[in-house]
Amino acid sequence: MANLLLQDPFGVLKEYPEKLTHTLEVPVSAVCVKFSPRGDYLAVGCSNGAIIIYDLDSLKPITMLGTHSGAHTRSVQSVCWSYDGRYLWSSGRDWYVKLWDMAQPTKCFQLYKYDGPVWSCLAVRWNVCIVTVVEEQTAFVLAFDESTQTLSSYALSDPEQDISRHGYTLVACPHPTIESIVLTGTSKGWISAFQLNLDGPLDSMRCCFEEKIANANVKEIIVSPSGTRVAINGSDRTIRQYQMISEEVTNDGSADANGNTLSTQAPSYTISLELEHKYQDIINRLQWNTIIFSNHSGEYLVASAHGSSAHDLYLWETNSGTLVRVLEGADEELLDIDWNFYNMRIASNGFESGWVYMWSIVIPPKWSALAPDFEEVEENIDYQEKESEFDVMDDDNNLQAMTEAEEVAIDLCTPEKYDVRGNDLSVPSYVIPIDYEGLMVLQHWKDLDNQNQ
Amino acid sequence: MLNFDRQILSASGKISTSCQISPNGELIAISQDTNILIFDVLSSTITKLTTTHMGCINCLCWSPDSKCIASGSEDFTIEITHVLYGRIRRLMGHTAPVISICYNSRGNILCSSSVDESIKEWHVLSGTALKTMSAHSDPVVSIDIPKYDSSVLSSGSYDGLIRIFDTESGHCLKTLTYDKDWISEDGVVPISTVKFSKNGKLLLVKSLDNVVKLWDYTRGTVVRTFLWPYQEAKTKLKYNCGLDLIYPQGSDPLVISGDDSGALCIWNAYSKNLVQNINDKHRNSPLISISASHQLITTLSLNGECNLFRL
Numbered sequence: 001m002a003n004l005l006l007q008d009p010f011g012v013l014k015e016y017p018e019k020l021t022h023t024l025e026v027p028v029s030a031v032c033v034k035f036s037p038r039g040d041y042l043a044v045g046c047s048n049g050a051i052i053i054y055d056l057d058s059l060k061p062i063t064m065l066g067t068h069s070g071a072h073t074r075s076v077q078s079v080c081w082s083y084d085g086r087y088l089w090s091s092g093r094d095w096y097v098k099l100w101d102m103a104q105p106t107k108c109f110q111l112y113k114y115d116g117p118v119w120s121c122l123a124v125r126w127n128v129c130i131v132t133v134v135e136e137q138t139a140f141v142l143a144f145d146e147s148t149q150t151l152s153s154y155a156l157s158d159p160e161q162d163i164s165r166h167g168y169t170l171v172a173c174p175h176p177t178i179e180s181i182v183l184t185g186t187s188k189g190w191i192s193a194f195q196l197n198l199d200g201p202l203d204s205m206r207c208c209f210e211e212k213i214a215n216a217n218v219k220e221i222i223v224s225p226s227g228t229r230v231a232i233n234g235s236d237r238t239i240r241q242y243q244m245i246s247e248e249v250t251n252d253g254s255a256d257a258n259g260n261t262l263s264t265q266a267p268s269y270t271i272s273l274e275l276e277h278k279y280q281d282i283i284n285r286l287q288w289n290t291i292i293f294s295n296h297s298g299e300y301l302v303a304s305a306h307g308s309s310a311h312d313l314y315l316w317e318t319n320s321g322t323l324v325r326v327l328e329g330a331d332e333e334l335l336d337i338d339w340n341f342y343n344m345r346i347a348s349n350g351f352e353s354g355w356v357y358m359w360s361i362v363i364p365p366k367w368s369a370l371a372p373d374f375e376e377v378e379e380n381i382d383y384q385e386k387e388s389e390f391d392v393m394d395d396d397n398n399l400q401a402m403t404e405a406e407e408v409a410i411d412l413c414t415p416e417k418y419d420v421r422g423n424d425l426s427v428p429s430y431v432i433p434i435d436y437e438g439l440m441v442l443q444h445w446k447d448l449d450n451q452n453q
Numbered sequence: 454m455l456n457f458d459r460q461i462l463s464a465s466g467k468i469s470t471s472c473q474i475s476p477n478g479e480l481i482a483i484s485q486d487t488n489i490l491i492f493d494v495l496s497s498t499i500t501k502l503t504t505t506h507m508g509c510i511n512c513l514c515w516s517p518d519s520k521c522i523a524s525g526s527e528d529f530t531i532e533i534t535h536v537l538y539g540r541i542r543r544l545m546g547h548t549a550p551v552i553s554i555c556y557n558s559r560g561n562i563l564c565s566s567s568v569d570e571s572i573k574e575w576h577v578l579s580g581t582a583l584k585t586m587s588a589h590s591d592p593v594v595s596i597d598i599p600k601y602d603s604s605v606l607s608s609g610s611y612d613g614l615i616r617i618f619d620t621e622s623g624h625c626l627k628t629l630t631y632d633k634d635w636i637s638e639d640g641v642v643p644i645s646t647v648k649f650s651k652n653g654k655l656l657l658v659k660s661l662d663n664v665v666k667l668w669d670y671t672r673g674t675v676v677r678t679f680l681w682p683y684q685e686a687k688t689k690l691k692y693n694c695g696l697d698l699i700y701p702q703g704s705d706p707l708v709i710s711g712d713d714s715g716a717l718c719i720w721n722a723y724s725k726n727l728v729q730n731i732n733d734k735h736r737n738s739p740l741i742s743i744s745a746s747h748q749l750i751t752t753l754s755l756n757g758e759c760n761l762f763r764l
Binding site for chain 1: 516517518520521535538541557558559560561562576577578579583588601602603604605616617619620621622624625626627628629630650651652653654655667669670671673674675676677678698700706722723725
């Protein structure tokens with residue numbers, strides 16, 4: 001990872017990556033990409049069911065989930081890391097959702113089979129994930145119970161809600177700041193918000209918002225990391241951006257009178273959406289494949305466009321709704337997008353080659369760092385000698401300055417809490433163990449090969 | 454205060470250059486010619502790991518998972534040896550003896566510095582060199598990466614410069630020198646050891662005039678200077694003589710440094726007060742390596758004597 005503190009602050013604090021810097025030539029076609037929360041690894045789900053984890057320090061694969069048999073037997077539709085980067089959820093067209101423990105990447109930790117190809121899985125906690133399945137009325141909550149060591153699935157529905165007119169639930173998105181809230185979108189343009197009972201019985205949930213926003217499939221819902229902005233990608237070729245207000249409602253017991261099983265301690269929320277902008281490709285009327293927000297309140301929105309003519313990622317400023325940047329460099333249609341705010345990289349996979357492209361902030365080398373007496377200037381300047389420049393420094397003064405410098409309080413132990421971009425450095429970062437046994441086996445095969453020759 | 458625990462090895466006459474406590478505090482690796490001795494702290498047993506080095510080992514470094522030891526040698530190569538499985542990787546690419554090696558915090562990258570004046574980054578899993586940083590004009594004798602922040606690497610060289618590099622791009626980010634006086638009448642003062650503080654915010658530097666300075670490297674100022682008691686003005690050490698930081702539980706961090714007569718000095722890192730002076734061990738043999746971790750401190754002198762201290 002690049003250092004931020006000693007670099008040019010204007011370079012480091014750029015709000016979005018600008019340049020295509022890396023291309024990962026994934027051997028099998030990539031379908032979905034996801035950075036680990038701290039930006040150390042990139043999980044790539046492939047069309048043949050493999051999941052490859054790339055180490056971003058070396059840009060080389062560090063492990064493959066499930067080794068030779070592959071993670072799934074058909075295309076991987078989505079992958080999602082747990083908060084600490086230790087666990088990974090994956091869903092595939094082989095009807096399975098799998099949970100992987102990075103301590104043992106070659107072995108599937110848990111798996112669950114649904115009644116159809118699984119579109120997406122999104123982790124709420126390390127052991128709870130929201131799943132959407134093809135041609136199912138509702139989304140599902142899939143939870144791993146540590147005491148029984150089993151996965152159980154619950155339909156995400158409220159008995160009081162009439163969902164017959166909603167169509168199939170296609171997409172879901174957990175609320176980034178309130179972990180008990182999940183947004184879902186259906187094939188008929190309905191958006192709902194459910195409140196889960198994460199610390200109680202998981203099958204008791206409550207719908208706290210529903211609204212029809214369009215007469216089209218909802219293809220994707222995203223929420224900005226601060227939880228204040230929502231963007232909905234619809235199949236009517238429009239991205240709708242909303243201001244989301246999530247208000248806590250004090251429980252005065254009336255909720256229980258409605259037959260609600262939510263415990264009185266757990267706060268309940270009301271959600272409201274207010275339309276801010278609509279984004280459309282006015283000229284080509286293209287569909288949008290994937291969308292993603294930038295950090296904090298989502299000041300930028302990035303989207304990839306459908307169709308062989310579109311090769312770029314579009315980046316809008318969300319306050320004004322204006323297009324500010326087109327991320328170029330990939331010569332093909334781009335599908336999935338992920339943006340990590342620790343390493344400030346955007347990754348996207350190409351439709352034709354199946355490669356993964358990464359855009360980063362490029363900070364030019366500071367040559368004056370090599371010689372501290374030198375200073376870089378924009379253009380030649382006429383040097384004016386300062387009055388005191390060649391004065392012999394008074395030794396006493398010098399000594400005093402040095403003694404003063406040696407009296408400041410210092411701290412050798414406490415690590416920094418936030419990086420210069422405002423990312424929380426206390427977020428744990430799980431280190432995937434190096435597979436020494438695998439290395440030894442490979443080495444042994446190589447040695448045998450050499451002997452035979 | 455350090456309390457003498459036991460002598461791990463007595464003076465053997467074999468060439469020992471490095472002792473390192475493993476990150477989990479259970480094992481101590483000591484180099485001896487081309488072999489690595491592993492001392493188990495709990496059971497007090499020593500096992501010997503052989504390497505395929507053709508020349509003496511100059512430096513050792515444990516992988517963060519405490520499972521592997523990397524060794525840099527006079528024969529220009531680096532080997533990674535697994536404690537149970539034996540040799541895992543041999544890294545070739547330096548064109549002169551390897552003097553210092555260092556893992557990053559995730560253990561996927563190994564950095565090395567050499568008499569060939571370069572610093573190299575290696576990918577451990579594939580054994581390939583990722584990048585070479587050439588910015589010194591004399592042997593680079595010491596490198597370090599902070600435990601909590603693998604984004605920077607510090608290097609100290611006989612050319613008298615301390616440089617900070619970005620580990621991702623390989624660019625030099627900062628150069629620390631002894632102000633304007635770093636070229637004194639009798640030449641530059643070569644740097645012998647650099648060591649980051651635990652949080653990666655400060656850098657402890659020892660030079661061959663036996664002065665230890667603590668730098669605030671982001672601001673480029675010296676914030677503490679540790680002077681050897683009763684030292685003549687123009688001391689010149691021949692060896693690096695060891696340097697490390699000790700983090701006692703519940704009290705201020707300590708700085709431990711050795712000299713070429715086998716004596717050890719321990720200062721309070723915050724107040725600069727001399728806490729302890731140990732000069733009854735390592736009889737007249739220069740100290741060559743000091744490692745502190747988990748309330749344990751090991752010291753090694755050139756004649757092969759290795760001692761274990763506890764806080």
